[in-house]
Amino acid sequence: MNIHKIVLPTPFPVGDVNVFLVKGEALTLFDAGPKTTEAYETxxxxxxxxxxxxxxxxxxxxxxxxxxxxxxxxxxxKANILAHEYVDHWLRQKPEFLEYRDQFYQYHMIRQAVPERYIEKMLQIRGELELLGTTPLTHFIQDGDEMPGHPGLKAHYTPGHAQSHLIFVDEKTNTAIGGDLLLETISSNPLIEPPIDLSMDRPKTLLQYHQSLTLLKDLNVSKLYTGHGNEIENVNELIDFRIKRDHKRAKQAYDILSEPKTVYEVTQKLYASLYKSELGLTLSKTIGELDYLEQEGLVKVELVGDVLIYSRT
Ligand SMILES: [Zn+2]
Incomplete structure (x- = not known):
């Protein structure tokens, strides 16, 4: 792959983001940075x-x-804009979609027993959308598609960190553009997002994420170009490390469940120093661990009124 990395500043806690210019039969930019003046100039x-x-x-x-x-x-x-179909909802930002998105988060935060004042506050956070582009997609990418102008460069659907997440693997060199699927020094968060079919069902994002990591492992990629930080060469070793760490965190969640608790209560204990400033993120992480424990048959969940109560089996 004839690939050129460009590092752009972001105003987000994650720091810089990487975008990649790839020259094939077409000249393609993979990812485009946040919509800030600084990122544009860079x-x-x-x-x-x-x-x-x-x-x-x-x-x-x-x-x-x-x-x-x-x-x-x-x-x-004038360029074509390609991504997973789900991305289009976020770029178009139609009032119906934004309303649905708010309802989705509200519905689930009530079930997680998040105090009402925090729910209000979380729904008001719209700032992120301002840094997102608004050009609709010209083409939808599906799992397995070859990228136009880049023979042998294939998309793989890898949800978990985002419901639209794709990686692009060059079959000739076994190198890949990996977005935020696996990052060198930080773990990618399995953020809760509305599902692809725009129902109220909540995707089990940590389980999806681990499946996507397993897929990446099977691909035996020799070099991964990442969304943040350096390229990764010990891909499979790092995947094992990340999964092991998530399981350790799940064990802590299990220990906290010596008494039945709500998602919010588990989050308060599991992320005591972080949950107030990073509520959306820490709730997502907690829910991920609880989904994992439930899948393993260690924990059960029951709806009491509007609220989900988790307890050991
Ligand atoms: Zn990112």
Whole structure:
């Protein structure tokens, strides 16, 4: 793969994001950074440093819909924009979708026994969407598709961190563009998001995420270009490490369940120093661990009124 990495600043706690310019029969930008002035200038400079201009980009392909990756699709009005179909809901930001999204989060936070004042606050956080592009997709990518202009570069659907998440594997070199599926120094969070079919069913994101990591392991990728930080060469070793750490965290959640508890109560104990400032993130992580314990038959869940109560089996 003829690949050129460009590192863009983001205003998010995660820090910089990587985007990749790949020259094949087409000139393709993988991911596009957040829609900030700083990221735009850095992107333009980076594309020039690789010997091209913004207008030379034929297509932008997105790994997933998060705003640190999907902002500056708006900078390429003539390019094709390709991603998983789910991304389109977030780019179009139709009032019906935004309302559905709020209802989805509200419904689940009530079940998790999140105090009402926090639910209100969480629903008001719309800031993230402002840094997301609004150019609709021109093409939807499905699992197994070959990328136009890049023979042998195939998409693999890898949900968990995001419901739209794709990685792109070059079958000739066994290298891959991995988005946020696996990162060198930080763990990717299995964020709770509305499901692909836009029902109220909650995807079990940690279980999805581990399945996606297992798929990546089976692909035996020799070099992974990541969304944040350095490239990874010991891919399979790092996958084992990440899964083991999640299971350790699940054991802690199990210990906390010596008495039946709500998701919110488990989160308060499991992430005592973090849950107040990072409620969405820590709830997602807790739910992931509880889903895992439930799948293992160690924990059961029961609906009492509007609230889910988790207890040991
Ligand atoms: Zn990211």
């Amino acid at each position: 992107l333009k400079t980076g594309i020039r440093a690789a010997g091209y201009e913004m207008k030379d980009i034929d297509q932008v392909i997105l790994t997933h819909q998060h705003p640190d990756h999907a902002g500056w699709i708006d900078a390429f009005p």
